[in-house]
Amino acid sequence: MTNTVLHKAATRGHANHGWLNSYHSFSFASYYNPERIHFGALRVLNDDTVTGGMGFGTHPHDNMEIISIPLEGDLEHKDSMGNTAVIRKGDVQVMSAGTGIYHSEYNKNKNEAAKFLQIWVYPNKKNVKPRYGQATLNKADRHNTLQTIISPNAKNELWIQQDAWFSMGNLDKDITVKYNLKKEGNGVYVFVLAGDITVNGQQLQTRDGFGIWNVQTLNIKADSPAEVLLMEVPMTIN
């Protein structure tokens, strides 16, 4: 039998630190909700807005697959592996924190806010060698279809240490797309970036989250022009 969990946008955790305005789909930092710890291997989904010129100073990470998806503005990244990069809307960044890394992330623009999703996925192997990847994706490849942006395939630049696949789609009104799960035992967490959609009968609006598992196929219908992120992850953690 199919299982689902619905997280309406307004029920997310919220922390406004002035320079950082963050909405948490799952428990994070000072937001603790025992009912919302994770969706399978998906542990963090933060919807962050960073004011101009501000950001996260140097801080550590370990044993986590960290995916950043800029939605507006530019983020400047520096890390202990020697990477210095700017990630922009249309880019995706992945980091396997493994045995441990340090990094900082700042809004590169002084006068504009930067918006981005910060997503953490539990790795399927602990203490791997830290790794950084970044790529610019062609947004045309997700128009009225689903574009795979993250996979476990190490041949791609954007791969993570987990049997997880992320996809994005920009859908015109009334378009329906199908998503077939790639691995048995996985579930999909659907996050609506913009617009209204219906997923297997469940209506969703902007920034709603919808987890679904014990299912093989998702039918995603755009009830308005919509932008959607699908995160397919294992439902059990190693």
Place this chain on the structure above:
Amino acid sequence: MEQVEILVTGRHPQIMDTVLRLINQHGNWNASGALSDEVAIELFQQRAFRLVLLCSGISEESEKKLRALFTFQNPGIIIVQHYGGGSGLLTCEIQEALDKAAAKNKPVVQYKDGLL
């Protein structure tokens, strides 16, 4: 409220410093760190810890050994794997583990109809 003694063990000195600092910012938690199995075992024998937090860099063999030893010496010890290396998940991981342990140890009270 009772002070919760926490033993943190890992292999990354800078992450250890960060984790210890973050835990010790919490009023009711007190953390001690060990960067090797030997120090972790020594500290565990000296002090009454409530929870052990396993951080990055510990080999599978070491983890197995530490878990077996700590559980043998204190069957009620809570052992938690820490992920993420910083402030994001730390509080939640510790709080969730303490809540679960408290719920497990809570006496079950059964009421019979008509008695209340």
